[in-house]
Amino acid sequence: MAQAPRITLIGGGLVGALLARQLAQRRFAVEVFEKRPDPRRAGFLGGRSINLALAERGLQALRTAGLADEVLLRAVMMRGRMVHAHGGASGLQRYGVDDSEVIWSVSRGALNMLLLDAAEASGVRFHFGQSLLDADFEQRRIRLADEAGTVREHDAGLLIGADGAGSALRATMNAYAPLGERIxxxxxxxxxxxxxxxxxxxxxxxxxxxxxxxxxxxxxxxxxxxxxxxxxxxxxxxxxxxxxxxxxxxxxxxxxxxxxxxxxxxxxxxxxxxxxxxxxxxxxxxxxxxxxxxxxSTLYLDRWHLDGRALLVGDAAHAIVPFHGQGMNCGFEDTVTLAQLLAAAPGDSASVFAEFQRIRQPNADAIAAMALENYVEMRDSVADPHYLAKRALGAKLAERIPGHYMARYRLVTFTHLPYAYALERGHRQDALLEALLHGAPDVEAIDLDAAARLFQSTLEPLPELR
Ligand code: FAD
Structure with missing residues (x-):
């Protein structure tokens, strides 16, 4: 069997650490260079949101890496949105049908440290306090600086950037061969x-x-x-x-x-x-x-990779706004797809990177769009009577015809169906709900049998959900 290539990962944040773990579990030799000091020694210097919502997609990736149970032990279950109106009244809008459909609040720092421990236990070598400066893609060498400014070089092998929205690897790749970046x-x-x-x-x-x-x-x-x-x-x-x-x-x-x-x-x-x-x-x-x-900001790139030499994943490739609570979840999905593709064809990184982008980019674009839409929903629509009527009608249909209607939020949050499918299905479902409410704005007055028939005759059944 051909020897698996050496992999150099830039960034030991959430996505980098989980990817490193999965690659090491598949017997790749993985080294990670992380700008910050080791959070397990220095304390977590995250700087951004200190907790995050973990949903089914992220959980599934953690299951693949054998870590879901450990993460859930430290998480707080969230059943839905508690909406606090201006006058002080509050009410819970459930996300799912019952407690089998919930999301989890996890500490960014604790999760990162757990992932670092797990990756290290699988054989990953971490180098903390090492910031990528630039890369020589011809020689496959990278330059890094430590906190004192001392510069070192490193033979990179395959180079993967998980260094976040402000990715230094992306900037270096973009300078070498433009990636079609739009922020x-x-x-x-x-x-x-x-x-x-x-x-x-x-x-x-x-x-x-x-x-x-x-x-x-x-x-x-x-x-x-x-x-x-x-x-x-x-x-x-x-x-x-x-x-x-x-x-x-x-x-x-x-x-x-x-x-x-x-x-x-x-x-x-x-x-x-x-x-x-x-x-x-x-x-x-x-x-x-x-x-x-x-x-x-939302980050769009035409190209996520430089032939078979370098690839971007997670926020480095597709940072999105946080209003669907899916940025990390999406990055975690990336890690599973990439680790599986690389394990299946370890000697053909050019094809693997191209296939990775082909599979993931439409989905990253879809969740980027839904995250933007969700900002309006969260800050405004959750208190809007028309939105609430549509939600109530949707809930009745979900109960009556679960094979034909599932709210888009649930498709995104509680299934593994591609984000692009959730976006497209959501638009078609929404058009039908709007049509029904246009004729009869009072949900109680809607003939649910006729509504169910409309959905069943217009939309194909939902695919298997997980
Ligand atoms: P990052 O977490 O940014 O990690 C990048 C790593 O690379 C860092 O450790 C960094 O130190 C390192 N690095 C950077 N530059 C270099 C360099 N030059 N050399 C070496 N290392 C470097 N997502 C959810 O799923 N649910 C949520 O509820 C949620 N809430 C959010 C709330 C807010 C306010 C924000 C801003 C984001 C939220 N997200 C959420 C998105 C989530 O934070 C990101 O999608 C996720 O952190 C991406 O992980 P990453 O590893 O790709 O990047």
């Missing part, structure tokens, strides 16, 4: 704030907020405070706190990060727009002043 900024940014565990807050406040046990709010939900053009969300952390993320236009509108430059302005804005949330964030002034405003 579309959303124009909205985000800032993270923290609700501490219930014990750090007055009990009366926790009671009013619907807290439970060590949590100041209902723990098993993704909380949303939709306010039309902007919103706050909060995801639970296992130790009882919540990470709150404020999403707001960057500039050019009010409110925006530009018009809320200091804590006094931000506090006054929260007191008006999020009066129930503000008292739950006792370190509001410090969080607001100290935490940076993150930017959000």
């Amino acid at each position: 579309e900024p959303l124009g909205h940014g985000y800032k993270e704030l923290e609700i501490p565990a219930a014990g750090a807050l007055p009990p009366e406040l926790v009671r009013q907020a619907g807290g439970e046990g060590r949590f100041a709010l209902e723990p098993h939900a993704l909380h949303i405070w939709p306010r039309g053009g902007y919103m706050c969300i909060a995801l639970p952390n296992a130790e009882g706190s919540f990470t709150v993320t404020l999403f707001l236009p960057a500039a050019g509108a009010h409110p925006s990060f530009a018009t809320l430059p200091d804590t006094a302005a931000a506090r006054a804005f929260f007191a008006t727009d999020f009066p129930d949330l503000l008292p739950l964030i006792p370190r509001f002034d410090a969080d607001y002043a100290e935490h940076p405003v993150g930017t959000l």
Whole structure:
């Protein structure tokens, strides 16, 4: 049997570490160069959202790597969206039909460290504090710098970039042979704030907020405070706190990060727009002043690879906005596809990389589009009567004709069907729901038998779901 090629991975974040684990499990010799220090020694310096929603696609990839159970032990189940209206009323909109369809809040740092441990246990060699500077694709050599600025060179073998949205490998590839890069900024940014565990807050406040046990709010939900053009969300952390993320236009509108430059302005804005949330964030002034405003963009590339020499995966190839909670999940799906393709044809990386892009790119484009649409849904539509009527009609049809109707959110979140299929099916289902509601805006007045017949005669049955 031909010897498997050596693989050099740039980036030991979520996608890089999981990919490294799977490649090592398939007996590839894998080395990973990661810019940051080892988080298991230095503490996690993630800097971005400190928790993430893990859904079925990501879980399936973790199962493939033998890690799902371990990850779920540290995760908090979220059954649906807890929508907090302006007047203070809140209600749970379930994501799925029951507790078999839930998502999980996981700590980015803990997950990353678990994946690093697992990859190392499978034989991966990590080099921390090593930042890729550039690559010589003719000689297949890369140059790296450590924190002190000392530069070293390394023979790369196959080069794979999992170095995130600002990928240095992508920049180097693009300079060598343009990749057709297009970055579309959303124009909205985000800032993270923290609700501490219930014990750090007055009990009366926790009671009013619907807290439970060590949590100041209902723990098993993704909380949303939709306010039309902007919103706050909060995801639970296992130790009882919540990470709150404020999403707001960057500039050019009010409110925006530009018009809320200091804590006094931000506090006054929260007191008006999020009066129930503000008292739950006792370190509001410090969080607001100290935490940076993150930017959000969608990245599109015509080419993800340089023949058989270098390939981009995860955010480095297809960063998306976070509103479907699928960026990591999508990157995790990448890892399974790539590891399987490479294992099947280890000596033909040019064909493998081309096939990887052929399979994954339409799906990355589809989830990018759905993530953008979901921002409008989360910040605005979840409180809109027409949206709620459509959701209610969809729920009735899902019960009556499960083989013909499944909400797009569920197709994306709870199945392994390709994202591109979910997007296309979702559009066709939505057109039918709109037609039914156009004729009779009151859901109770709709003839469900006729509605079911319409779906069954217009749409082919759903494929096997997993
Ligand atoms: P990254 O996580 O960015 O990791 C890249 C790694 O490469 C890092 O460790 C970095 O240090 C390293 N690196 C960078 N440059 C170099 C270099 N020059 N040399 C060496 N190493 C380098 N996704 C979900 O699925 N669910 C969610 O709920 C969710 N919420 C999100 C919320 C927010 C606010 C944001 C911004 C994103 C969210 N995402 C979510 C998306 C998710 O964070 C990304 O899709 C995921 O982190 C991508 O993983 P990655 O490994 O490709 O990139």
